[in-house]
Amino acid sequence: MLLSRIWHRKLCRAAAGLFLLLWLIFPLEASAGEPQIEATSAVLMDALTGQVLWSKNPHERLPQASTTKITTAIVALERGNLTDLVRASKKAAEVGEASIYLEEGETLTLEELIYALLLRSANDAAVAIAEHIGGTEEEFVNLMNAKAREIGAGNTHYANPHGLSAPGHYSSAYDLALIARYALQNPKFREIVATKEAVIPWPGKPWDRLLVNNNQLLWGYYEYPGADGVKTGYTREAGQVLVASATREGRQLIAVVMHSPNRYREASLLLDYGFEHFTRRVLMPAGKTVAMAPVSRGLRDTVPAVTAGQVVVAVPKDVPAEWQQDIEILPGLTAPLKQGDKVGTVVFRWQDHKVAVDLVAGRDIREQPWWLAFLQAFINIFHFPWVRLS
Known part of the structure; x- marks a missing residue:
């Protein structure tokens, strides 16, 4: 009898341990479909209605890295002409990190530079665009901040057009979704951010520049069915940032994760949640x-x-x-x-x-x-x- 009780206690402990192990390995099963997101801040938005379908710290101000370039692009598209010839300054050519290796005096069209901005996330292209549209980088940043206010992004402020870390340069997951929703209404923006790769000239070289979209939801291991944009971002301070959109059966969703341990996986979880758990209804x-x-x-x-x-x-x-x-x-x-x-x-x-x-x-x-x-x-x-x- 005593032996039976001992074995019973051991079996109960083993079962409890197994249950705990399975709960740790498969946490989604315990949340009735709620996405388990480790990012500091995240938002899932319906692109048509602007409704927030899921969020975590949506209004927290955080470094936004190269997702900044969504606003850079939309200001350029609204104020510039795609066939404009843009001459790179010494300042633009010397911007570090991600670039297309512009040289001082090199000339490309505004359209080519916007492709470099959104696919390659080129910081030198961002400054060249800013100086062309705004006259100076500082004046262009003023235009960016005015556009953010117009859109209603109250927790966003820009200090530069590229997103490298700087004091007073921040956004929030909700604001990034709001800005992306606005930008996706521009047909040219939609076309560019959905492009997997493009070729632009490289004057003085025997080959052209190949631009491969940094957004791996469009291709490769993390390819997501229906993905159609928008923009990645990374700095040491901001961590992994992603503004993602996908369309299925006429429904477009926007997912944003900021300071995520795996931006592609977490954005995919949010998009899956939205497509699986929500539908649209006509009220009037x-x-x-x-x-x-x-x-x-x-x-x-x-x-x-x-x-x-x-x-x-x-x-x-x-x-x-x-x-x-x-x-x-x-x-x-x-x-x-x-x-x-x-x-x-x-x-x-x-x-x-x-x-x-x-x-x-x-x-x-x-x-x-x-x-x-x-x-x-x-x-x-x-x-x-x-x-x-x-």
Whole structure:
């Protein structure tokens, strides 16, 4: 009997040890599908709606390394001409670390330099672009910071166009996702970041420059089905950083990991989680009248407030979601109004998720002629409530 009890205790201890070992080896099994991310900060965002589907320390300010170049590229694409000839300065040629070995006086097109910027992560290309667009590197950095503010990236500040460590140069996982979402709306940016390799000239050499995209989600061991961008980053201070995007069945997701032990694996885990656990749902069609907005000084005193676009949300596949609808009409609407002018917003909320779409005027509202406005004022003064001029 005693021997039996001893063996029973040993078996229980062995089973408990085995369970602990399996839990340590396979931690994902214990989290009901939640991604296990070791990165200091991470975000998973739906590219269409901007909803955050999963996050860890999303607003923590951290060094962003070469993911800086997303903003460098978008400022260059919006302010420059792809066929512009850009002459490399001595300062650009001397920038260290990742480069395409520009020489002082060498000339390439802006398009070629943006390819070098986003595929090879060339720091010399970043400075050459900055000086060409901004006149000086410092003025270009001011443009970058203005663009970040415009996008809504409140925890981002740039000190240079390339991302080498510098005081006051930081971003957050949420901001990087926000910036990438904005940049991916530019067709040329989308084309470049999805390119696996490209060839650009190397003046004075018997061969051209081969640019291989640093983002290994596009190729090689970590290749991810549907991957279509965006940008890698690494410095000793920042660690491994990755802004990644992938599209499946028309759904595009953006994953960001900062200071990660394995950026490709962790970004893949986030993307898998998003594709497996979320789907999209249409809450309201475009052109739907949701309210009658009051208008002053018009031939009509109200205008139909209609949705400017389709309201689409990302929702968990297995969880019913009841979205609360709030209609916000702009105060003080005054004629004349043209069909399509913004008159308000409709906001949908569920838990921490929020999606909004503009409400626009469903028809033109002409301004009252002066004599009609005068007559209406006269009627109001002398209290003839049964008379209505509209």
